[in-house]
Amino acid sequence: MQQIARSVALAFNNLPRPHRVMLGSLTVLTLAVAVWRPYIYHPVSTPIVKTIELEKSDVRSLLPEASEPIDQAAQEEEAIPQDELDDKTEAEVGVHEYVVSTGDTLSSVLNQYGIEMGDISQLAASDKELRNLKIGQQLSWTLTDAGDLQRLTWEMSRRETRTYDRTENGFKMTSELQQGDWVNSAMKGTLGGGSFVASARDAGLTSGEISSVIKAMQWQMDFRKLKKGDAWSVLMSREMLDGKREQSQLVGVRLRSDGKDYYAIRAEDGKFYDRNGTGLAKGFLRFPTSKQFRVSSNFNPRRLNPVTGRVAPHRGVDFAMPQGTPVLAVGDGEVVMAKRSGAAGYYVAVRHGRTYTTRYMHLRKLLVKPGQKVKRGDRIALSGNTGRSTGPHLHYEVWINQLAVNPLTAKLPRTEGLTGKDRSDYLAQVKEVIPQLGLD
Template sequence: MQQIARSVALAFNSLPRPHRVMLGSLTVVTLAVAVWRPYAYHPEEGDTSPIVKNIELDKNELRTLLPEASEPIDQSTPAPEDDIPKDEIDKDVPDETGTHDYVVSSGDTLSSILNQYDIDMGDINQLVKIDKDLRTLGVGQQLSWTLTDDGQLQRLTWELSRRETRTYDRAGNAFKMSSAMQKGDWKNSVLTGSVNGSFVASAQKAGLSSGEASSVIKALQWQMDFRKLHAGDKFSVLMSREVLNGKAEQSQLLGVRLRSGGKDYYAIRAEDGKFYDRSGSGLARGFMRFPTVKQYRVSSNFNPRRLNPVTGRIAPHKGVDFALPMGTPVLAVGDGEVIVSKRSGGAGNYVAIRHGRQYMTRYMHMKKLLVKAGDKVKRGDRIGLSGNTGRSTGPHLHYEIWINNQAVNPLTAKLPRSEGLTGKDRTNYLAQVKEVLPQLKLN
């Protein structure tokens, strides 16, 4: 044994100095690992007290632990006005960006209406506090409101009747109410004309204001593409106007008839403030709630005032993210026209569909696009396959709904429905149709 040790020592000493240093260091490390034993706490019998260690995190570190931290939320999606190809109607109809109109339906409450825009419940409670009448909205009444860029409620207008309108303006953290009573006389008038150029210009030539022309377009938006009317197409509009001192103060569309390509299209207002055809059937094209065959897990919710958990800055999330397996078919939620189908920076492969004149849906981060701009799609049609393109940390679908150029919560938004009137409501409506139809004569 001593002979072996002596031979090893001689061999070691004959090595160059750098080699001796390296070999010696490895020997020390090896011996240290061999004799080291980690300390482990073994509780004595009967000792059941838990081992607790508190770790203090500052605000920024805490944000990185939230589920949303894995989502690419620091970059806003493209603004819809950058996507929509402008036509003569968009140029002529007043800009509605940041505002929204809503006709109260059965079962609606102020909170159920405003919640779809993620308007703060504190603001809703403030409104009800200063005006308890807001607790009992009436079917057919109209609400309109204005939001700031970050989704905060700025003004709410409530049309209780043709005579009375209440307005609620933000004043700091509260709201101030004002009321206006109209004193004019309401008179019905029929305006007729023919299309020569754009519809809005033709309607104004017939005596309608740009706002009244816009109301006609909205009433018929599910039946007609107003960009494709032909010269010589005819229309007849029944308007109810409030006249004060010989001047029209406000107006309401009661019915419209438009003849295009030898076919007549009708929209007549019912007592609930919505428009139906001559038989009482709904004009809107129904929407699906989800853009997939089945519902998938929501990985990131809609929040126009969301705080980026990593940067701490306001980064609006204007849609909903669904965690989808790669290649899942993505479906159009309603009938419409594809206005965008392309790859676009952070959005990756994405599609935008216009439904009528007020609604638009957008689908982002897809692996493959199955439609192109200009295509007409039906509810349930495949428009792409989900993926992970663009600014994305994992396979998912970012889905948005916009109404009047305002993003709404896709999970709670009041979507268009195609049901018609029934029972007594339909009976009353058909009686009204008999009065309106004879007035809608074409020249």
């Protein structure tokens, strides 16, 4: 080491004097920079701390899902194609309906549609009997422009209907008792050159009754595909009061197409089954992938844009997943849309019967085409990161009766049938109904 130092010193001394001066100056400057530490003034006084109070609406903007692009307009950019089978009467516009089934509670029914627990609690407080919903009863409700619950109607029985209206102090309940007589009315028709809707209207069915027929048969028949010569028969139970029809309930349907008969008959639970008591609904998968992935953004129809402060609904859930993950159809249905569209990127929409629709967005590759029939579990696309997206994920939506619901909690169709005494009672009812559904 000493020898190296002597060699360096000897070399330095042999340099011309101007070079030695320059090299020495650079060395001193380098050492000065290396050891220099700026002096920082630290005041003795206590630092100022400012407390910021956040409104409840502001807190939402700090949740994990707020990191996702919440100004998406994908849901509005491409509406699901509609047809005459989707027509609603003026009185039904904006009304959401639900038939109570096994395991339902007021909370589980309304919460899946994004109605807040505060509204549900106030509603239950207005009538304790709402905690005892029974299978087959029907709920219907309307919302305010802000998405709050405005009115709920509970059809407890054929005789009694309770209505709950929002007030400044919660909800106010009113009860209405019907005093009319229920009479079964059988109607039938044969398709000519027009559609089933036209044929049914000519036979005297209302728009609401036609809708109930289509929904009852939705898993067996595509009414758009019926042909000239196909025949149908419907049994309606109608309440008549002072010679006027007050309300009605579908009892049974028979449809003959290509020489084959299809039946749907209502049971006590409000659902429809075939002549043997077998359920007509086709079961759904809960998730659109073969395995579960992390939810990066939850369903939130009231989500606020933290920048604009305006409501920017997130009508589905986002699953974070690697690009190229196979996306599956959650149920049997028909592809009604498969294309690239703005913020949604590549996306697919599948219609399942007339009640359910599912949508899959930000895909990398489409594996299906519009009009194609798919089965539960079929691959319909590969996940991606197209459109307005912050990272690879799948945006998945479930719509029931043209209203978005929470895909993680929604009551999805199950393949089921009646058993035991329920089946025996149903088969006895079938023997009474079928003779009234004659076609000849």
